[in-house]
Amino acid sequence: MDAARDASPEAGGRLSRMDRFLPVWILVAMAxxxxxxxxxxxxxSVLEAVKVGQVSLPIAVGLLVMMYPVLAKVRYDRAHRVLADRKLMIASLVLNWVLAPAFMFVLAWVFLPDLPEYRxxxxxxxxxRCIAMVLIWNDLACxxxxxxxxxxxxxxxxxxxxxxxxGWFYLQLLPAWLGLPTTSAEFSFQTITASVLVFLGIPLVAGYLTxxxxxxxKGRAWYExxxxxxxxxxxxxxLLFTITVLFALQGGTILARPLDVARIAVPLLVYFAVVFxxxxxxxxxxxxxxxxxTTLAFTAAGNNFELAIAVAIGTFGVTSGQALAGVVGPLIEVPALLGLVYAALWARTRYFTIPNQSALQEIS
Structure with missing residues:
Protein backbone atom coordinates (compact mmCIF):
# COMPACT_ATOMS: atom_id res chain seq x y z
CA MET A 1 0.00 0.00 0.00
CA ASP A 2 1.10 3.49 -0.73
CA ALA A 3 3.48 4.75 1.93
CA ALA A 4 2.36 8.32 1.20
CA ARG A 5 -0.81 7.64 3.15
CA ASP A 6 1.02 6.71 6.34
CA ALA A 7 1.62 10.25 7.56
CA SER A 8 -1.84 10.59 9.09
CA PRO A 9 -5.06 8.60 9.15
CA GLU A 10 -6.88 11.64 7.82
CA ALA A 11 -4.21 12.75 5.39
CA GLY A 12 -4.92 12.86 1.72
CA GLY A 13 -3.26 10.29 -0.50
CA ARG A 14 -3.64 8.21 -3.56
CA LEU A 15 -3.67 4.55 -4.40
CA SER A 16 -0.35 3.29 -5.65
CA ARG A 17 -0.15 1.96 -9.19
CA MET A 18 -0.07 -1.60 -7.86
CA ASP A 19 -3.18 -1.00 -5.73
CA ARG A 20 -5.07 0.68 -8.56
CA PHE A 21 -4.71 -2.46 -10.66
CA LEU A 22 -5.71 -4.74 -7.77
CA PRO A 23 -8.97 -5.83 -9.50
CA VAL A 24 -6.84 -7.08 -12.40
CA TRP A 25 -4.46 -8.95 -10.10
CA ILE A 26 -7.39 -10.53 -8.25
CA LEU A 27 -8.98 -11.69 -11.51
CA VAL A 28 -5.64 -13.15 -12.57
CA ALA A 29 -5.30 -14.92 -9.20
CA MET A 30 -8.83 -16.35 -9.50
CA ALA A 31 -8.19 -17.56 -13.03
CA SER A 45 -5.28 -33.15 -1.61
CA VAL A 46 -1.69 -31.91 -1.56
CA LEU A 47 -2.72 -28.44 -0.37
CA GLU A 48 -5.01 -29.95 2.28
CA ALA A 49 -2.41 -32.45 3.50
CA VAL A 50 -1.23 -30.16 6.30
CA LYS A 51 -3.67 -27.98 8.23
CA VAL A 52 -3.70 -25.33 10.92
CA GLY A 53 -6.80 -26.38 12.82
CA GLN A 54 -9.23 -26.99 9.95
CA VAL A 55 -7.60 -24.51 7.55
CA SER A 56 -5.15 -25.57 4.85
CA LEU A 57 -1.55 -24.63 5.71
CA PRO A 58 -1.00 -22.70 2.43
CA ILE A 59 -4.08 -20.58 3.16
CA ALA A 60 -2.88 -20.01 6.71
CA VAL A 61 0.55 -18.91 5.42
CA GLY A 62 -1.07 -16.59 2.88
CA LEU A 63 -3.24 -14.97 5.55
CA LEU A 64 -0.28 -14.44 7.88
CA VAL A 65 1.84 -12.92 5.11
CA MET A 66 -1.11 -10.71 4.14
CA MET A 67 -1.79 -9.42 7.66
CA TYR A 68 1.73 -8.92 8.98
CA PRO A 69 2.71 -5.84 6.89
CA VAL A 70 -0.56 -4.09 7.70
CA LEU A 71 -0.15 -4.70 11.43
CA ALA A 72 3.47 -3.57 11.24
CA LYS A 73 2.17 -0.19 9.95
CA VAL A 74 -0.09 0.39 12.97
CA ARG A 75 1.10 3.07 15.38
CA TYR A 76 0.38 1.22 18.60
CA ASP A 77 1.11 4.26 20.74
CA ARG A 78 -2.16 5.74 19.41
CA ALA A 79 -4.35 2.78 20.38
CA HIS A 80 -5.48 4.44 23.63
CA ARG A 81 -7.10 7.23 21.61
CA VAL A 82 -9.25 4.67 19.80
CA LEU A 83 -10.28 2.99 23.04
CA ALA A 84 -11.33 6.39 24.40
CA ASP A 85 -13.69 6.95 21.45
CA ARG A 86 -16.89 5.62 23.00
CA LYS A 87 -18.99 6.39 19.93
CA LEU A 88 -16.76 4.25 17.74
CA MET A 89 -16.55 1.41 20.27
CA ILE A 90 -20.30 1.22 20.89
CA ALA A 91 -21.18 1.58 17.20
CA SER A 92 -18.77 -1.23 16.31
CA LEU A 93 -20.15 -3.58 18.97
CA VAL A 94 -23.75 -2.94 17.90
CA LEU A 95 -23.04 -3.35 14.18
CA ASN A 96 -20.84 -6.41 14.56
CA TRP A 97 -22.62 -8.37 17.24
CA VAL A 98 -26.27 -7.29 17.03
CA LEU A 99 -27.25 -5.93 13.63
CA ALA A 100 -24.97 -7.85 11.24
CA PRO A 101 -25.69 -11.40 12.56
CA ALA A 102 -29.42 -10.62 12.73
CA PHE A 103 -29.41 -9.29 9.18
CA MET A 104 -27.58 -12.40 7.88
CA PHE A 105 -30.15 -14.58 9.67
CA VAL A 106 -32.97 -12.74 7.89
CA LEU A 107 -31.24 -12.94 4.50
CA ALA A 108 -30.55 -16.66 4.91
CA TRP A 109 -34.23 -17.39 5.54
CA VAL A 110 -35.49 -15.03 2.84
CA PHE A 111 -33.20 -16.29 0.07
CA LEU A 112 -32.64 -19.93 1.10
CA PRO A 113 -35.84 -21.12 2.82
CA ASP A 114 -35.70 -24.47 0.99
CA LEU A 115 -31.98 -25.13 1.41
CA PRO A 116 -31.30 -25.67 5.13
CA GLU A 117 -27.62 -26.62 4.77
CA TYR A 118 -26.70 -23.48 2.83
CA ARG A 119 -28.90 -21.40 5.14
CA ARG A 129 -16.76 -11.39 12.56
CA CYS A 130 -13.76 -10.33 10.53
CA ILE A 131 -10.28 -10.38 12.08
CA ALA A 132 -8.09 -10.80 8.99
CA MET A 133 -8.71 -9.55 5.47
CA VAL A 134 -10.56 -6.46 6.67
CA LEU A 135 -7.18 -4.91 7.46
CA ILE A 136 -6.31 -5.02 3.75
CA TRP A 137 -9.55 -3.37 2.62
CA ASN A 138 -9.34 -0.76 5.36
CA ASP A 139 -5.78 0.09 4.36
CA LEU A 140 -6.66 0.38 0.66
CA ALA A 141 -9.56 2.67 1.48
CA CYS A 142 -7.32 4.93 3.63
CA GLY A 167 -24.77 -19.90 17.20
CA TRP A 168 -27.18 -21.57 19.63
CA PHE A 169 -29.43 -18.48 19.58
CA TYR A 170 -29.65 -18.12 15.78
CA LEU A 171 -29.73 -21.82 14.87
CA GLN A 172 -31.94 -23.17 17.64
CA LEU A 173 -33.60 -20.69 20.00
CA LEU A 174 -34.72 -17.93 17.61
CA PRO A 175 -36.02 -20.32 14.89
CA ALA A 176 -37.98 -22.19 17.58
CA TRP A 177 -39.54 -18.91 18.78
CA LEU A 178 -40.53 -18.09 15.20
CA GLY A 179 -41.91 -21.58 14.48
CA LEU A 180 -39.10 -22.36 12.00
CA PRO A 181 -37.01 -25.54 11.70
CA THR A 182 -34.01 -25.59 14.03
CA THR A 183 -30.46 -26.83 13.44
CA SER A 184 -28.43 -28.69 16.02
CA ALA A 185 -24.77 -27.72 16.04
CA GLU A 186 -21.87 -28.05 18.47
CA PHE A 187 -19.22 -25.33 18.17
CA SER A 188 -15.71 -26.13 19.29
CA PHE A 189 -14.32 -23.55 21.69
CA GLN A 190 -10.84 -24.79 20.79
CA THR A 191 -11.43 -24.19 17.07
CA ILE A 192 -12.62 -20.62 17.65
CA THR A 193 -9.78 -19.81 20.05
CA ALA A 194 -7.16 -21.35 17.74
CA SER A 195 -8.45 -19.31 14.80
CA VAL A 196 -8.14 -16.08 16.77
CA LEU A 197 -4.71 -16.90 18.19
CA VAL A 198 -3.23 -18.02 14.85
CA PHE A 199 -4.76 -15.61 12.35
CA LEU A 200 -4.68 -12.54 14.57
CA GLY A 201 -2.29 -13.28 17.43
CA ILE A 202 0.78 -14.25 15.37
CA PRO A 203 0.77 -11.32 12.89
CA LEU A 204 -0.26 -8.88 15.65
CA VAL A 205 2.67 -9.82 17.88
CA ALA A 206 5.02 -9.83 14.88
CA GLY A 207 3.79 -6.42 13.72
CA TYR A 208 4.05 -4.89 17.19
CA LEU A 209 7.57 -6.23 17.76
CA THR A 210 8.70 -5.12 14.30
CA LYS A 218 16.51 3.31 13.65
CA GLY A 219 13.84 5.83 14.61
CA ARG A 220 10.28 6.41 13.32
CA ALA A 221 11.36 8.35 10.24
CA TRP A 222 13.54 5.48 8.97
CA TYR A 223 10.89 2.90 9.88
CA GLU A 224 8.03 4.63 8.05
CA LEU A 239 -3.74 -11.65 -0.55
CA LEU A 240 -3.20 -12.84 -4.12
CA PHE A 241 -1.57 -16.08 -2.97
CA THR A 242 -4.51 -16.78 -0.62
CA ILE A 243 -7.04 -16.16 -3.40
CA THR A 244 -5.14 -18.43 -5.78
CA VAL A 245 -5.05 -21.26 -3.24
CA LEU A 246 -8.73 -20.83 -2.37
CA PHE A 247 -9.78 -21.14 -6.00
CA ALA A 248 -7.40 -24.04 -6.60
CA LEU A 249 -8.95 -25.88 -3.64
CA GLN A 250 -12.62 -25.09 -4.29
CA GLY A 251 -12.81 -24.12 -7.94
CA GLY A 252 -13.93 -27.60 -9.02
CA THR A 253 -16.82 -27.62 -6.57
CA ILE A 254 -17.84 -24.12 -7.56
CA LEU A 255 -17.79 -24.92 -11.28
CA ALA A 256 -19.73 -28.14 -10.69
CA ARG A 257 -22.52 -26.42 -8.72
CA PRO A 258 -22.88 -22.95 -10.27
CA LEU A 259 -26.59 -22.55 -9.48
CA ASP A 260 -26.04 -23.37 -5.82
CA VAL A 261 -23.16 -20.92 -5.70
CA ALA A 262 -25.33 -18.24 -7.30
CA ARG A 263 -28.09 -18.73 -4.73
CA ILE A 264 -25.57 -18.41 -1.89
CA ALA A 265 -23.90 -15.42 -3.54
CA VAL A 266 -27.03 -13.25 -3.79
CA PRO A 267 -27.71 -12.86 -0.03
CA LEU A 268 -23.98 -12.40 0.55
CA LEU A 269 -23.83 -9.52 -1.91
CA VAL A 270 -26.87 -7.90 -0.30
CA TYR A 271 -25.29 -8.39 3.13
CA PHE A 272 -21.94 -6.80 2.22
CA ALA A 273 -23.52 -3.82 0.49
CA VAL A 274 -26.16 -3.06 3.13
CA VAL A 275 -23.99 -3.57 6.22
CA PHE A 276 -21.21 -1.46 4.71
CA THR A 294 -14.51 3.65 6.81
CA THR A 295 -12.90 1.42 9.42
CA LEU A 296 -16.25 1.01 11.19
CA ALA A 297 -17.96 0.06 7.92
CA PHE A 298 -15.34 -2.46 6.81
CA THR A 299 -15.01 -4.16 10.18
CA ALA A 300 -18.80 -4.56 10.23
CA ALA A 301 -19.16 -5.81 6.64
CA GLY A 302 -16.21 -8.23 6.59
CA ASN A 303 -16.29 -11.77 7.95
CA ASN A 304 -13.79 -14.24 9.40
CA PHE A 305 -14.04 -16.76 6.57
CA GLU A 306 -11.25 -18.99 7.89
CA LEU A 307 -13.22 -19.48 11.12
CA ALA A 308 -16.53 -19.96 9.31
CA ILE A 309 -15.00 -22.62 7.07
CA ALA A 310 -13.28 -24.34 10.00
CA VAL A 311 -16.49 -24.42 12.07
CA ALA A 312 -18.61 -25.65 9.13
CA ILE A 313 -16.15 -28.41 8.24
CA GLY A 314 -15.55 -29.43 11.84
CA THR A 315 -19.27 -29.54 12.65
CA PHE A 316 -20.93 -30.76 9.44
CA GLY A 317 -18.12 -32.27 7.32
CA VAL A 318 -15.98 -31.19 4.39
CA THR A 319 -18.57 -32.15 1.73
CA SER A 320 -21.53 -30.54 3.50
CA GLY A 321 -23.63 -27.72 2.16
CA GLN A 322 -22.67 -25.69 5.21
CA ALA A 323 -19.00 -26.01 4.22
CA LEU A 324 -19.80 -24.94 0.65
CA ALA A 325 -21.57 -21.84 1.94
CA GLY A 326 -18.51 -21.06 4.04
CA VAL A 327 -16.23 -21.47 1.02
CA VAL A 328 -18.41 -19.28 -1.21
CA GLY A 329 -18.22 -16.57 1.45
CA PRO A 330 -14.66 -15.37 0.78
CA LEU A 331 -14.97 -15.94 -2.96
CA ILE A 332 -17.82 -13.40 -3.00
CA GLU A 333 -16.38 -11.22 -0.24
CA VAL A 334 -13.07 -10.55 -2.01
CA PRO A 335 -14.49 -8.86 -5.14
CA ALA A 336 -17.41 -7.35 -3.20
CA LEU A 337 -15.28 -5.63 -0.58
CA LEU A 338 -12.75 -4.59 -3.19
CA GLY A 339 -15.63 -2.82 -4.94
CA LEU A 340 -16.56 -1.22 -1.62
CA VAL A 341 -13.01 0.14 -1.35
CA TYR A 342 -13.69 2.21 -4.45
CA ALA A 343 -17.15 3.11 -3.13
CA ALA A 344 -15.52 4.39 0.08
CA LEU A 345 -12.96 6.42 -1.86
CA TRP A 346 -15.77 7.89 -3.97
CA ALA A 347 -17.73 8.82 -0.83
CA ARG A 348 -14.59 10.32 0.68
CA THR A 349 -14.41 13.13 -1.84
CA ARG A 350 -18.14 13.88 -1.79
CA TYR A 351 -19.43 13.43 1.75
CA PHE A 352 -16.45 14.03 4.04
CA THR A 353 -14.25 17.03 4.71
CA ILE A 354 -10.67 15.93 4.06
CA PRO A 355 -7.58 18.19 3.89
CA ASN A 356 -6.05 18.53 0.44
CA GLN A 357 -9.02 16.97 -1.34
CA SER A 358 -7.65 18.08 -4.69
CA ALA A 359 -4.98 15.44 -4.33
CA LEU A 360 -7.68 12.77 -4.22
CA GLN A 361 -9.31 13.36 -7.58
CA GLU A 362 -7.17 10.80 -9.36
CA ILE A 363 -8.66 7.89 -7.45
CA SER A 364 -12.33 8.84 -7.72
Whole structure:
Protein backbone atom coordinates (compact mmCIF):
# COMPACT_ATOMS: atom_id res chain seq x y z
CA MET A 1 0.00 0.00 0.00
CA ASP A 2 1.10 3.49 -0.73
CA ALA A 3 3.48 4.75 1.93
CA ALA A 4 2.36 8.32 1.20
CA ARG A 5 -0.81 7.64 3.15
CA ASP A 6 1.02 6.71 6.34
CA ALA A 7 1.62 10.25 7.56
CA SER A 8 -1.84 10.59 9.09
CA PRO A 9 -5.06 8.60 9.15
CA GLU A 10 -6.88 11.64 7.82
CA ALA A 11 -4.21 12.75 5.39
CA GLY A 12 -4.92 12.86 1.72
CA GLY A 13 -3.26 10.29 -0.50
CA ARG A 14 -3.64 8.21 -3.56
CA LEU A 15 -3.67 4.55 -4.40
CA SER A 16 -0.35 3.29 -5.65
CA ARG A 17 -0.15 1.96 -9.19
CA MET A 18 -0.07 -1.60 -7.86
CA ASP A 19 -3.18 -1.00 -5.73
CA ARG A 20 -5.07 0.68 -8.56
CA PHE A 21 -4.71 -2.46 -10.66
CA LEU A 22 -5.71 -4.74 -7.77
CA PRO A 23 -8.97 -5.83 -9.50
CA VAL A 24 -6.84 -7.08 -12.40
CA TRP A 25 -4.46 -8.95 -10.10
CA ILE A 26 -7.39 -10.53 -8.25
CA LEU A 27 -8.98 -11.69 -11.51
CA VAL A 28 -5.64 -13.15 -12.57
CA ALA A 29 -5.30 -14.92 -9.20
CA MET A 30 -8.83 -16.35 -9.50
CA ALA A 31 -8.19 -17.56 -13.03
CA UNK A 32 -4.82 -19.04 -12.03
CA UNK A 33 -6.44 -20.89 -9.13
CA UNK A 34 -9.18 -22.32 -11.34
CA UNK A 35 -6.62 -23.34 -13.95
CA UNK A 36 -4.40 -25.04 -11.38
CA UNK A 37 -7.36 -26.91 -9.90
CA UNK A 38 -8.52 -28.07 -13.35
CA UNK A 39 -5.09 -29.02 -14.71
CA UNK A 40 -3.89 -30.70 -11.52
CA UNK A 41 -6.81 -32.65 -9.99
CA UNK A 42 -4.62 -33.97 -7.19
CA UNK A 43 -3.48 -30.52 -6.13
CA UNK A 44 -6.31 -30.12 -3.64
CA SER A 45 -5.28 -33.15 -1.61
CA VAL A 46 -1.69 -31.91 -1.56
CA LEU A 47 -2.72 -28.44 -0.37
CA GLU A 48 -5.01 -29.95 2.28
CA ALA A 49 -2.41 -32.45 3.50
CA VAL A 50 -1.23 -30.16 6.30
CA LYS A 51 -3.67 -27.98 8.23
CA VAL A 52 -3.70 -25.33 10.92
CA GLY A 53 -6.80 -26.38 12.82
CA GLN A 54 -9.23 -26.99 9.95
CA VAL A 55 -7.60 -24.51 7.55
CA SER A 56 -5.15 -25.57 4.85
CA LEU A 57 -1.55 -24.63 5.71
CA PRO A 58 -1.00 -22.70 2.43
CA ILE A 59 -4.08 -20.58 3.16
CA ALA A 60 -2.88 -20.01 6.71
CA VAL A 61 0.55 -18.91 5.42
CA GLY A 62 -1.07 -16.59 2.88
CA LEU A 63 -3.24 -14.97 5.55
CA LEU A 64 -0.28 -14.44 7.88
CA VAL A 65 1.84 -12.92 5.11
CA MET A 66 -1.11 -10.71 4.14
CA MET A 67 -1.79 -9.42 7.66
CA TYR A 68 1.73 -8.92 8.98
CA PRO A 69 2.71 -5.84 6.89
CA VAL A 70 -0.56 -4.09 7.70
CA LEU A 71 -0.15 -4.70 11.43
CA ALA A 72 3.47 -3.57 11.24
CA LYS A 73 2.17 -0.19 9.95
CA VAL A 74 -0.09 0.39 12.97
CA ARG A 75 1.10 3.07 15.38
CA TYR A 76 0.38 1.22 18.60
CA ASP A 77 1.11 4.26 20.74
CA ARG A 78 -2.16 5.74 19.41
CA ALA A 79 -4.35 2.78 20.38
CA HIS A 80 -5.48 4.44 23.63
CA ARG A 81 -7.10 7.23 21.61
CA VAL A 82 -9.25 4.67 19.80
CA LEU A 83 -10.28 2.99 23.04
CA ALA A 84 -11.33 6.39 24.40
CA ASP A 85 -13.69 6.95 21.45
CA ARG A 86 -16.89 5.62 23.00
CA LYS A 87 -18.99 6.39 19.93
CA LEU A 88 -16.76 4.25 17.74
CA MET A 89 -16.55 1.41 20.27
CA ILE A 90 -20.30 1.22 20.89
CA ALA A 91 -21.18 1.58 17.20
CA SER A 92 -18.77 -1.23 16.31
CA LEU A 93 -20.15 -3.58 18.97
CA VAL A 94 -23.75 -2.94 17.90
CA LEU A 95 -23.04 -3.35 14.18
CA ASN A 96 -20.84 -6.41 14.56
CA TRP A 97 -22.62 -8.37 17.24
CA VAL A 98 -26.27 -7.29 17.03
CA LEU A 99 -27.25 -5.93 13.63
CA ALA A 100 -24.97 -7.85 11.24
CA PRO A 101 -25.69 -11.40 12.56
CA ALA A 102 -29.42 -10.62 12.73
CA PHE A 103 -29.41 -9.29 9.18
CA MET A 104 -27.58 -12.40 7.88
CA PHE A 105 -30.15 -14.58 9.67
CA VAL A 106 -32.97 -12.74 7.89
CA LEU A 107 -31.24 -12.94 4.50
CA ALA A 108 -30.55 -16.66 4.91
CA TRP A 109 -34.23 -17.39 5.54
CA VAL A 110 -35.49 -15.03 2.84
CA PHE A 111 -33.20 -16.29 0.07
CA LEU A 112 -32.64 -19.93 1.10
CA PRO A 113 -35.84 -21.12 2.82
CA ASP A 114 -35.70 -24.47 0.99
CA LEU A 115 -31.98 -25.13 1.41
CA PRO A 116 -31.30 -25.67 5.13
CA GLU A 117 -27.62 -26.62 4.77
CA TYR A 118 -26.70 -23.48 2.83
CA ARG A 119 -28.90 -21.40 5.14
CA UNK A 120 -27.05 -22.69 8.20
CA UNK A 121 -23.72 -22.03 6.50
CA UNK A 122 -24.70 -18.42 5.85
CA UNK A 123 -25.74 -17.93 9.47
CA UNK A 124 -22.32 -19.23 10.57
CA UNK A 125 -20.60 -16.82 8.16
CA UNK A 126 -22.62 -13.97 9.68
CA UNK A 127 -21.47 -14.91 13.19
CA UNK A 128 -17.78 -15.03 12.26
CA ARG A 129 -16.76 -11.39 12.56
CA CYS A 130 -13.76 -10.33 10.53
CA ILE A 131 -10.28 -10.38 12.08
CA ALA A 132 -8.09 -10.80 8.99
CA MET A 133 -8.71 -9.55 5.47
CA VAL A 134 -10.56 -6.46 6.67
CA LEU A 135 -7.18 -4.91 7.46
CA ILE A 136 -6.31 -5.02 3.75
CA TRP A 137 -9.55 -3.37 2.62
CA ASN A 138 -9.34 -0.76 5.36
CA ASP A 139 -5.78 0.09 4.36
CA LEU A 140 -6.66 0.38 0.66
CA ALA A 141 -9.56 2.67 1.48
CA CYS A 142 -7.32 4.93 3.63
CA UNK A 143 -9.10 3.96 6.83
CA UNK A 144 -7.67 4.45 10.31
CA UNK A 145 -5.15 1.68 10.93
CA UNK A 146 -5.07 2.11 14.69
CA UNK A 147 -8.87 1.93 14.88
CA UNK A 148 -8.89 -1.14 12.65
CA UNK A 149 -6.36 -2.93 14.86
CA UNK A 150 -8.32 -2.14 18.03
CA UNK A 151 -11.71 -3.11 16.53
CA UNK A 152 -10.25 -6.36 15.20
CA UNK A 153 -8.92 -7.13 18.69
CA UNK A 154 -12.35 -6.33 20.13
CA UNK A 155 -13.98 -8.66 17.61
CA UNK A 156 -11.52 -11.42 18.46
CA UNK A 157 -12.38 -11.24 22.17
CA UNK A 158 -16.12 -11.29 21.49
CA UNK A 159 -15.61 -14.09 18.97
CA UNK A 160 -14.12 -16.35 21.61
CA UNK A 161 -16.73 -15.41 24.22
CA UNK A 162 -19.90 -15.12 22.16
CA UNK A 163 -19.66 -17.25 18.99
CA UNK A 164 -21.04 -20.45 20.55
CA UNK A 165 -23.86 -18.68 22.38
CA UNK A 166 -24.91 -16.73 19.29
CA GLY A 167 -24.77 -19.90 17.20
CA TRP A 168 -27.18 -21.57 19.63
CA PHE A 169 -29.43 -18.48 19.58
CA TYR A 170 -29.65 -18.12 15.78
CA LEU A 171 -29.73 -21.82 14.87
CA GLN A 172 -31.94 -23.17 17.64
CA LEU A 173 -33.60 -20.69 20.00
CA LEU A 174 -34.72 -17.93 17.61
CA PRO A 175 -36.02 -20.32 14.89
CA ALA A 176 -37.98 -22.19 17.58
CA TRP A 177 -39.54 -18.91 18.78
CA LEU A 178 -40.53 -18.09 15.20
CA GLY A 179 -41.91 -21.58 14.48
CA LEU A 180 -39.10 -22.36 12.00
CA PRO A 181 -37.01 -25.54 11.70
CA THR A 182 -34.01 -25.59 14.03
CA THR A 183 -30.46 -26.83 13.44
CA SER A 184 -28.43 -28.69 16.02
CA ALA A 185 -24.77 -27.72 16.04
CA GLU A 186 -21.87 -28.05 18.47
CA PHE A 187 -19.22 -25.33 18.17
CA SER A 188 -15.71 -26.13 19.29
CA PHE A 189 -14.32 -23.55 21.69
CA GLN A 190 -10.84 -24.79 20.79
CA THR A 191 -11.43 -24.19 17.07
CA ILE A 192 -12.62 -20.62 17.65
CA THR A 193 -9.78 -19.81 20.05
CA ALA A 194 -7.16 -21.35 17.74
CA SER A 195 -8.45 -19.31 14.80
CA VAL A 196 -8.14 -16.08 16.77
CA LEU A 197 -4.71 -16.90 18.19
CA VAL A 198 -3.23 -18.02 14.85
CA PHE A 199 -4.76 -15.61 12.35
CA LEU A 200 -4.68 -12.54 14.57
CA GLY A 201 -2.29 -13.28 17.43
CA ILE A 202 0.78 -14.25 15.37
CA PRO A 203 0.77 -11.32 12.89
CA LEU A 204 -0.26 -8.88 15.65
CA VAL A 205 2.67 -9.82 17.88
CA ALA A 206 5.02 -9.83 14.88
CA GLY A 207 3.79 -6.42 13.72
CA TYR A 208 4.05 -4.89 17.19
CA LEU A 209 7.57 -6.23 17.76
CA THR A 210 8.70 -5.12 14.30
CA UNK A 211 7.58 -1.53 14.87
CA UNK A 212 8.83 -1.39 18.46
CA UNK A 213 12.28 -2.80 17.66
CA UNK A 214 12.59 -0.94 14.35
CA UNK A 215 11.77 2.45 15.87
CA UNK A 216 14.09 1.92 18.82
CA UNK A 217 17.00 0.95 16.60
CA LYS A 218 16.51 3.31 13.65
CA GLY A 219 13.84 5.83 14.61
CA ARG A 220 10.28 6.41 13.32
CA ALA A 221 11.36 8.35 10.24
CA TRP A 222 13.54 5.48 8.97
CA TYR A 223 10.89 2.90 9.88
CA GLU A 224 8.03 4.63 8.05
CA UNK A 225 9.93 6.19 5.15
CA UNK A 226 12.33 3.38 4.29
CA UNK A 227 11.29 0.09 5.92
CA UNK A 228 7.51 0.11 5.49
CA UNK A 229 7.57 0.85 1.72
CA UNK A 230 9.64 -2.31 1.26
CA UNK A 231 7.44 -4.40 3.53
CA UNK A 232 4.08 -3.08 2.31
CA UNK A 233 3.77 -4.96 -1.02
CA UNK A 234 3.91 -8.30 0.80
CA UNK A 235 0.36 -7.72 2.04
CA UNK A 236 -0.82 -7.73 -1.58
CA UNK A 237 1.32 -10.78 -2.39
CA UNK A 238 -0.23 -12.63 0.56
CA LEU A 239 -3.74 -11.65 -0.55
CA LEU A 240 -3.20 -12.84 -4.12
CA PHE A 241 -1.57 -16.08 -2.97
CA THR A 242 -4.51 -16.78 -0.62
CA ILE A 243 -7.04 -16.16 -3.40
CA THR A 244 -5.14 -18.43 -5.78
CA VAL A 245 -5.05 -21.26 -3.24
CA LEU A 246 -8.73 -20.83 -2.37
CA PHE A 247 -9.78 -21.14 -6.00
CA ALA A 248 -7.40 -24.04 -6.60
CA LEU A 249 -8.95 -25.88 -3.64
CA GLN A 250 -12.62 -25.09 -4.29
CA GLY A 251 -12.81 -24.12 -7.94
CA GLY A 252 -13.93 -27.60 -9.02
CA THR A 253 -16.82 -27.62 -6.57
CA ILE A 254 -17.84 -24.12 -7.56
CA LEU A 255 -17.79 -24.92 -11.28
CA ALA A 256 -19.73 -28.14 -10.69
CA ARG A 257 -22.52 -26.42 -8.72
CA PRO A 258 -22.88 -22.95 -10.27
CA LEU A 259 -26.59 -22.55 -9.48
CA ASP A 260 -26.04 -23.37 -5.82
CA VAL A 261 -23.16 -20.92 -5.70
CA ALA A 262 -25.33 -18.24 -7.30
CA ARG A 263 -28.09 -18.73 -4.73
CA ILE A 264 -25.57 -18.41 -1.89
CA ALA A 265 -23.90 -15.42 -3.54
CA VAL A 266 -27.03 -13.25 -3.79
CA PRO A 267 -27.71 -12.86 -0.03
CA LEU A 268 -23.98 -12.40 0.55
CA LEU A 269 -23.83 -9.52 -1.91
CA VAL A 270 -26.87 -7.90 -0.30
CA TYR A 271 -25.29 -8.39 3.13
CA PHE A 272 -21.94 -6.80 2.22
CA ALA A 273 -23.52 -3.82 0.49
CA VAL A 274 -26.16 -3.06 3.13
CA VAL A 275 -23.99 -3.57 6.22
CA PHE A 276 -21.21 -1.46 4.71
CA UNK A 277 -23.66 1.31 3.81
CA UNK A 278 -25.16 1.27 7.31
CA UNK A 279 -21.65 1.52 8.78
CA UNK A 280 -20.78 4.49 6.57
CA UNK A 281 -24.03 6.30 7.37
CA UNK A 282 -23.65 5.58 11.09
CA UNK A 283 -20.10 6.92 11.11
CA UNK A 284 -21.14 10.03 9.22
CA UNK A 285 -24.04 10.68 11.59
CA UNK A 286 -21.82 10.15 14.64
CA UNK A 287 -19.21 12.55 13.25
CA UNK A 288 -16.38 10.01 13.28
CA UNK A 289 -14.64 11.47 10.24
CA UNK A 290 -13.81 9.60 7.05
CA UNK A 291 -10.97 7.38 8.32
CA UNK A 292 -12.78 5.95 11.34
CA UNK A 293 -16.11 5.78 9.52
CA THR A 294 -14.51 3.65 6.81
CA THR A 295 -12.90 1.42 9.42
CA LEU A 296 -16.25 1.01 11.19
CA ALA A 297 -17.96 0.06 7.92
CA PHE A 298 -15.34 -2.46 6.81
CA THR A 299 -15.01 -4.16 10.18
CA ALA A 300 -18.80 -4.56 10.23
CA ALA A 301 -19.16 -5.81 6.64
CA GLY A 302 -16.21 -8.23 6.59
CA ASN A 303 -16.29 -11.77 7.95
CA ASN A 304 -13.79 -14.24 9.40
CA PHE A 305 -14.04 -16.76 6.57
CA GLU A 306 -11.25 -18.99 7.89
CA LEU A 307 -13.22 -19.48 11.12
CA ALA A 308 -16.53 -19.96 9.31
CA ILE A 309 -15.00 -22.62 7.07
CA ALA A 310 -13.28 -24.34 10.00
CA VAL A 311 -16.49 -24.42 12.07
CA ALA A 312 -18.61 -25.65 9.13
CA ILE A 313 -16.15 -28.41 8.24
CA GLY A 314 -15.55 -29.43 11.84
CA THR A 315 -19.27 -29.54 12.65
CA PHE A 316 -20.93 -30.76 9.44
CA GLY A 317 -18.12 -32.27 7.32
CA VAL A 318 -15.98 -31.19 4.39
CA THR A 319 -18.57 -32.15 1.73
CA SER A 320 -21.53 -30.54 3.50
CA GLY A 321 -23.63 -27.72 2.16
CA GLN A 322 -22.67 -25.69 5.21
CA ALA A 323 -19.00 -26.01 4.22
CA LEU A 324 -19.80 -24.94 0.65
CA ALA A 325 -21.57 -21.84 1.94
CA GLY A 326 -18.51 -21.06 4.04
CA VAL A 327 -16.23 -21.47 1.02
CA VAL A 328 -18.41 -19.28 -1.21
CA GLY A 329 -18.22 -16.57 1.45
CA PRO A 330 -14.66 -15.37 0.78
CA LEU A 331 -14.97 -15.94 -2.96
CA ILE A 332 -17.82 -13.40 -3.00
CA GLU A 333 -16.38 -11.22 -0.24
CA VAL A 334 -13.07 -10.55 -2.01
CA PRO A 335 -14.49 -8.86 -5.14
CA ALA A 336 -17.41 -7.35 -3.20
CA LEU A 337 -15.28 -5.63 -0.58
CA LEU A 338 -12.75 -4.59 -3.19
CA GLY A 339 -15.63 -2.82 -4.94
CA LEU A 340 -16.56 -1.22 -1.62
CA VAL A 341 -13.01 0.14 -1.35
CA TYR A 342 -13.69 2.21 -4.45
CA ALA A 343 -17.15 3.11 -3.13
CA ALA A 344 -15.52 4.39 0.08
CA LEU A 345 -12.96 6.42 -1.86
CA TRP A 346 -15.77 7.89 -3.97
CA ALA A 347 -17.73 8.82 -0.83
CA ARG A 348 -14.59 10.32 0.68
CA THR A 349 -14.41 13.13 -1.84
CA ARG A 350 -18.14 13.88 -1.79
CA TYR A 351 -19.43 13.43 1.75
CA PHE A 352 -16.45 14.03 4.04
CA THR A 353 -14.25 17.03 4.71
CA ILE A 354 -10.67 15.93 4.06
CA PRO A 355 -7.58 18.19 3.89
CA ASN A 356 -6.05 18.53 0.44
CA GLN A 357 -9.02 16.97 -1.34
CA SER A 358 -7.65 18.08 -4.69
CA ALA A 359 -4.98 15.44 -4.33
CA LEU A 360 -7.68 12.77 -4.22
CA GLN A 361 -9.31 13.36 -7.58
CA GLU A 362 -7.17 10.80 -9.36
CA ILE A 363 -8.66 7.89 -7.45
CA SER A 364 -12.33 8.84 -7.72
Missing amino acids: AGLALGALMPGLG TGLVIVGLA GDRESAAVLVLLNSVFQVLAFGAL RTVGERL DRFLPRLGPWALYG AVGMVAGKVLGLGYART
